[in-house]
Amino acid sequence: MSVEVRNVTKQFGSFTALDHVSLKVESGELVALLGPSGSGKTTLLRIIAGLEFPDLADATVLYYGEDVTRIPASQRKAGFAFQHYALFRHLSVFENIAFGLRVRPRATRPSEEEIRERVNRLLKLIQLDAMAKRFPSQLSGGQRQRVALARALAVEPKVLLLDEPFGALDAKVRKELRRWLRQLHDEIHITTLFVTHDQEEALEVADRVAILRSGKIEQIGTPEEIYDRPVSPFVYDFLGNVNLFSGRMKDGEVVIGDTSFAVTDTERVAETQTVAFVRPHDIHIARTQNGAHSFPAQIVRCHAAGSVATVDLERLDDRVHFTAQLSKEEYQQLQPKTGEQVFVQLRNVRLFTDDYSI
Amino acid sequence: MTTSIALAPSLQHEAAPRRASTAEPPGVRRLLIGVALAFIILFLVLPLLFVFVEAFGKGAGYYFQALSDPVTWAAIKLTLIAAGISVPLNCVFGLCAAWAIAKFEFRGKSLLITLIDLPFSVSPVIAGLLYVLVFGAQGWLGPWLDAHDIKIIFAVPGIVLATIFVTFPFVARELIPLMQAQGKSEEEAARVLGASGWQTFTRVTLPNIKWGLLYGVILCNARAMGEFGAVSVVSGHIRGQTNTIPLHVEILYNDYDFTGAFAVASLLTFLALITLGLKTWAERQNEILHGREQTA
Numbered sequence: 001m002s003v004e005v006r007n008v009t010k011q012f013g014s015f016t017a018l019d020h021v022s023l024k025v026e027s028g029e030l031v032a033l034l035g036p037s038g039s040g041k042t043t044l045l046r047i048i049a050g051l052e053f054p055d056l057a058d059a060t061v062l063y064y065g066e067d068v069t070r071i072p073a074s075q076r077k078a079g080f081a082f083q084h085y086a087l088f089r090h091l092s093v094f095e096n097i098a099f100g101l102r103v104r105p106r107a108t109r110p111s112e113e114e115i116r117e118r119v120n121r122l123l124k125l126i127q128l129d130a131m132a133k134r135f136p137s138q139l140s141g142g143q144r145q146r147v148a149l150a151r152a153l154a155v156e157p158k159v160l161l162l163d164e165p166f167g168a169l170d171a172k173v174r175k176e177l178r179r180w181l182r183q184l185h186d187e188i189h190i191t192t193l194f195v196t197h198d199q200e201e202a203l204e205v206a207d208r209v210a211i212l213r214s215g216k217i218e219q220i221g222t223p224e225e226i227y228d229r230p231v232s233p234f235v236y237d238f239l240g241n242v243n244l245f246s247g248r249m250k251d252g253e254v255v256i257g258d259t260s261f262a263v264t265d266t267e268r269v270a271e272t273q274t275v276a277f278v279r280p281h282d283i284h285i286a287r288t289q290n291g292a293h294s295f296p297a298q299i300v301r302c303h304a305a306g307s308v309a310t311v312d313l314e315r316l317d318d319r320v321h322f323t324a325q326l327s328k329e330e331y332q333q334l335q336p337k338t339g340e341q342v343f344v345q346l347r348n349v350r351l352f353t354d355d356y357s358i
Numbered sequence: 359m360t361t362s363i364a365l366a367p368s369l370q371h372e373a374a375p376r377r378a379s380t381a382e383p384p385g386v387r388r389l390l391i392g393v394a395l396a397f398i399i400l401f402l403v404l405p406l407l408f409v410f411v412e413a414f415g416k417g418a419g420y421y422f423q424a425l426s427d428p429v430t431w432a433a434i435k436l437t438l439i440a441a442g443i444s445v446p447l448n449c450v451f452g453l454c455a456a457w458a459i460a461k462f463e464f465r466g467k468s469l470l471i472t473l474i475d476l477p478f479s480v481s482p483v484i485a486g487l488l489y490v491l492v493f494g495a496q497g498w499l500g501p502w503l504d505a506h507d508i509k510i511i512f513a514v515p516g517i518v519l520a521t522i523f524v525t526f527p528f529v530a531r532e533l534i535p536l537m538q539a540q541g542k543s544e545e546e547a548a549r550v551l552g553a554s555g556w557q558t559f560t561r562v563t564l565p566n567i568k569w570g571l572l573y574g575v576i577l578c579n580a581r582a583m584g585e586f587g588a589v590s591v592v593s594g595h596i597r598g599q600t601n602t603i604p605l606h607v608e609i610l611y612n613d614y615d616f617t618g619a620f621a622v623a624s625l626l627t628f629l630a631l632i633t634l635g636l637k638t639w640a641e642r643q644n645e646i647l648h649g650r651e652q653t654a
Contacts, residue, residue, distance in 0.1 A: 049550055050550070051546055051549070051550070072549070073546070073549045073550045074549045074550070074551075074552050074553060074554060075552070076550075077552070078550060079550070080546075080547065080550040082543050082546070082547060084543065086543035086544050086546065086547040087544075087547075088544055088547070088548075088561075088562055088565075089544075089566065089647065089648070090565040090566060090647060099548070099551055099553075099561075100551035100552055100553075103548070103551065103552055103553040103554070103557045103561065104552060151547075151551070152550075152551075155551055155552060
């Protein structure tokens with residue numbers, strides 16, 4: 001009971017969009033495909049919808065166990081919401097939503113009454129009942145995206161596929177709409193796959209997140225799993241801001257400058273020269289040296305607007321810049337000044353074996 | 359997102375003085391408008407009026423008598439036949455070509471686009487001559503056609519062929535940019551919603567391009583009825599048989615029947631005026647359909 005792709009490869013000329021990708025979305029699950037542009041996430045979604053076909057003969061797309069690899073999009077019964085909505089501009093909101101029902105062959109087409117009833121129910125669901133007669137051009141971006149979702153849902157799809165559903169909206173509407181999508185999904189429990197390049201969106205909305213890089217799935221897991229236990233520097237970097245410290249391995253600890261720090265997942269690292277990854281909120285700043293576990297740095301810039309304060313620093317030994325994030329309270333207590341020398345402690349220091357440069 | 363929000367006021371701020379600085383002083387403005395107006399009156403409006411003045415020069419009776427002449431009627435009929443065949447054909451061809459060019463990637467696509475424009479760059483007389491060289495008595499296919507008793511040159515088929523050639527690009531040219539701008543996402547949406555290929559075409563593609571298509575058809579029709587050069591070469595100027603309206607006007611004029619020539623010419627002038635009106639209307643409808651999308 002799931003939507004699944006196995007061994008899917010897709011090339012556009014010499015560019016490999018997808019490289020032997022397999023993915024399984026459980027029934028009723030909401031999965032995010034997260035990756036930078038060009039990572040193949042949209043192509044994967046389009047292959048699942050039947051808008052593109054995989055290159056290799058042994059690639060399969062399964063809807064609830066049924067092989068749909070060679071079935072055209074029009075017969076797959078998937079719901080697809082396009083990044084730029086692709087609403088029919090010559091049809092009203094009502095007719096846009098009714099489209100999928102009206103094009104059915106006579107035998108399976110609902111009666112005019114049933115169509116009206118179903119469309120009205122969907123209009124209520126997307127809270128646009130008053131806009132039924134409007135044309136897409138008379139709606140805001142957020143309203144258009146909701147109409148696009150209702151249009152996709154009208155045909156009672158087996159799977160809902162959303163391509164950057166909030167990509168073209170401004171930040172505020174985006175937040176509202178993704179909360180709405182999550183609520184909607186909790187109500188109707190439709191198997192959903194959505195593409196995004198916004199890690200915050202993926203982590204907030206999805207049950208599981210698949211991270212794509214150059215046509216391959218780098219990691220898949222719950223938001224907590226991938227945020228707390230990234231398998232690669234790429235995933236680590238993609239999920240949030242990151243500071244890099246070059247250092248040496250010594251006795252299972254990483255030595256940065258003259259200071260050693262404990263490391264999460266030490267067994268992975270054997271080499272002596274290494275790069276340590278630290279999130280800005282895992283950097284602690286103090287005026288006094290606290291034992292051996294801190295190194296000196298100079299404050300380059302402070303900015304305190306927003307929910308957290310950001311402090312740009314520079315190491316005194318190799319002059320490398322890094323960024324720390326402080327809570328408002330910490331910032332108020334410390335009152336850091338530009339040019340001041342402080343001591344820096346690191347928490348949750350992470351090392352990766354494969355070479356990856358950010 | 360945040361950058362665009364931050365940028366917006368500064369852009370507006372910049373735009374305002376720039377617009378003011380490019381505005382010309384009132385004297386220059388009046389001069390430019392005056393020059394443009396003078397040219398339009400001298401070269402467009404006056405000749406247009408002159409056509410009607412000449413046409414009705416000997417009274418309305420003579421005007422209608424000139425039009426009801428059987429030879430004139432034959433010319434009108436032939437023009438309608440030529441346009442009636444070439445416009446639908448070019449309509450179908452234009453749709454196919456524009457669809458292929460806008461929605462698919464294929465080898466030779468740029469060559470096809472170039473070839474569609476060929477009739478614009480080739481002189482119509484040359485186009486007519488090409489058909490004479492191919493289908494004429496001394497042409498490549500001449501002996502074969504002669505043997506099978508098929509007449510193309512100096513007959514109606516030749517006129518239709520020449521008309522198709524010169525009107526070839528009109529519909530396609532109009533639709534290609536329109537369909538390219540629309541992309542294929544609405545068609546894809548229709549497909550995913552379960553629409554068949556034909557349903558997608560009739561319910562999504564056609565409604566989106568109908569005004570552009572009409573616009574192309576209007577221009578195509580105007581050219582088909584007004585074409586002189588290419589048709590003149592292949593027609594043979596047989597009165598009452600292979601003369602279209604423009605050719606008939608020339609014959610009447612050469613016969614010093616100025617009033618008759620202008621009376622028939624006034625038909626083409628009417629056609630031009632109707633075309634202009636329809637064209638403006640179709641253009642506006644198209645803007646309403648597609649412009650709304652952008653302004654919202």
